[in-house]
Amino acid sequence: MKKHILYILLFAVVLGSCRKSDGPLDVDLSKYNADNYAPDPVIDKWLTDSLNLPYNIQTVYRFERNLTDAVRNISPIELNRVLPIMQAVRNVFLKPYEKVAGTTFIKQLTPKQFVLYGSPSYNDNGSIVLGTADGGRRVVLYELNSMNFANGEDVRRKMRTIHHEFTHIINQNVAIPPAFEQTSKADYTADWTGAANTAAVAKELGFISQYSRSSFGEDFAEMVAHLLVQGQVWFNNYVNTTASAAAQTALRRKEKEVKDYFKTYFNIDFNTLQAEVQKVLKESYGVVDPADVSQTLPNWLLNNRVNTITYDPSAAHYTTYGSSAAFTTVYNNYKNAMSTLNARNLNYIQFVFSDATTMIFRANYTNPASGASFNADYNFKFVANGTTGLTTFTKQIPEPSTTGNYSNAAGIASSFEQVILPYLTNRQFIADWLPTTLPASSPLFRTFGGFYVNGTPANYFYGPIVLK
């Protein structure tokens, strides 16, 4: 068969050379079929000076059918969007890598061709392609015309695509360690756009995005892109708001493997790289980190960071920020009961969190006969939900000691058992930053905290937080 083809080719060549009627071809090849378009004095100059010369990167922004899917309708980019997107590529992608991983690294590995299109590329199933990376050398970006560069989140979304694609290129140089694939191996599916794969489902399976489920290669790239561009706070929130412990473990394991990969194979400190990307996004594009969901009072309690919360009704902050009428009644009932039953005067009460599961209810009182003040301690166990703040107190029986504050407590236990014990153990509470009149923007935010009765926000107590 091979011989046959060779014969035909030879025959064609011979035939061609015999045609004497052809004169010498008088074609100036520098003009024939020329595609030397006139460079734009601003756009093309910047692209040449800032990307082509230093990094050997070509930017194809004028419509080229053959660099995209030829059967699809794709629109070219608007002229005024070329520079903003490529400046973002330089600032958010090239520069951080150059600074952290070194000039050689980025010059060697960066895609050498960026192809820009204005419209999305529609898939048959209605989803759209935002970008592709081909052969480690070309990145194609879509949907640039609808981008609002004044909106940092828009820039973030597009830069995530670029970091995602670049991760593929890195992976083509050093393959993803096989261990990475094992973490979520059972849950990868080609039908990642299917109705069953909602964002919530993907999250509960331990994936950073729906697209992550398509394959471990995409999972890896999505992990890198989200960690770098969305930031660590966002990632931690994502993990912390995952209900399934297995998903949290999977996400944390994959995070570690991603970071190890960069360190082991490229000697890149991923956290430094992440900080660089975040710095430019925040300084140049005005993005802000989301509120850290781990910074909740229940999380502080569970992490054993809080020492005490004190309720002293005479304190000035109850005048400034208000107090709960329902709880004031509880407190006064206790005070009156102590006076009547125990002949002692209540000064204030305190919630002492001695560890992540123990709360000591402490009453400070004065003996009117001597004028001396004492503390009475009653131990509780508590369980708190880090996300919802739902907290339940149960009495610890017996008390851990019979001396000191516990001895004092035994002496005035009747008033405690009449008022405080049922109040704390007969209901569920929500631990939160209270009072609600103190906004998150206030410098005093998170210096006060307390509990309100689950479902009855008007029944609450709070006080200044003393940390450990």
Next chain:
Amino acid sequence: MESLFKNFFERWGYGFYMQFDGQDGVKMLSDFSNATATTFKASTYRIKYVMNTSLIFDTYNYITTLQDPGASVNGGTNANGLQSDIEFEYLRSTPDSVILIGKRYRNYLYLIKASAAEKTSFENGGYLTAMNKLKNYFVAGFPHIVLNQGGTEKKIEMWINNSTKVVDGDYLTPQQSLLSAASGFAFGIDGAYFSNGLVSEGVRFRGIKWKTDTEMVAYDSAGTEYKVGLSPAPLTLLHLAVGAKFRLQANFRTIYPGTSTLGSAIVGQYVNNLHNAYSGFTFVGGALTFTFDIANRRLTVTGWHTQTAGAAIGTGGWNTVYLQLYQGCQRGIYIYACIRTSNTSIGGKRICTEPDGRSW
């Protein structure tokens, strides 16, 4: 240069004014919207040999709006847009025109050289003025082309639809049948171009233009001009247009102003009882469509109803079709044959009255 752009379905047409600067730069106006008719937009183009000499609009401009695959951009469908082109290959040229054809959807692009006066007008907001002038002309009266063929005067009435950019030409034969033709049209500075040509009574009209400030003429490919008359009342009687051009449609929970009491009761029986489980089921959308088949003297009544919010008429729901023959139509009065049916599912209502007044 001025260009005329013919869109898919060989119907829609769009007009552009393009200034090519010879340095790959092009500035455009378009009759796509009032805004695009007054504000120039700059982009690039290039001439490239790709199997044939090609003109490629290689950055985004108004012409790309038609090609954009995003439905929200141009009112087309996602992934397809309006099925238009941005790459055109050379077909032929005349002394004042270059004719190109789209590489993908085979839309024609006619580049017609603009005169100095037209250039000045385009650059000074004249395009929108011209568009409004023509639209107003069609609002003020009922324009028709007057065609003299062998001593017989024929009037071809024109209707334009500014949103679909379609012009209809209706000719009422002496036998009172309506012949309707359609073409896309694009606004020019001195009239309108019919993209595919409006073919009526053997003549392919290529456009209409202002002869004087108030009078228009139509012209064919040879340049022959035909008078355009303006009638105060439509030449095409509605009952002749029904079936030939139009069908009647009543929409979900809507009785249009002007509907008679009896008409409201009949139509309302359907459209106003879809949402309230009158039939035992609750619907969120529906329409009642009367389609007349003139040749076969049939009226098809289609009741469409859906439980999918936002579904387009005729899709994503159910159609109940009822066919009725009619004996004829004189001056808009239809005489129906009565077909005995045992179908009482339509709410048990009488649905037919015999000519002698018996109803059942």
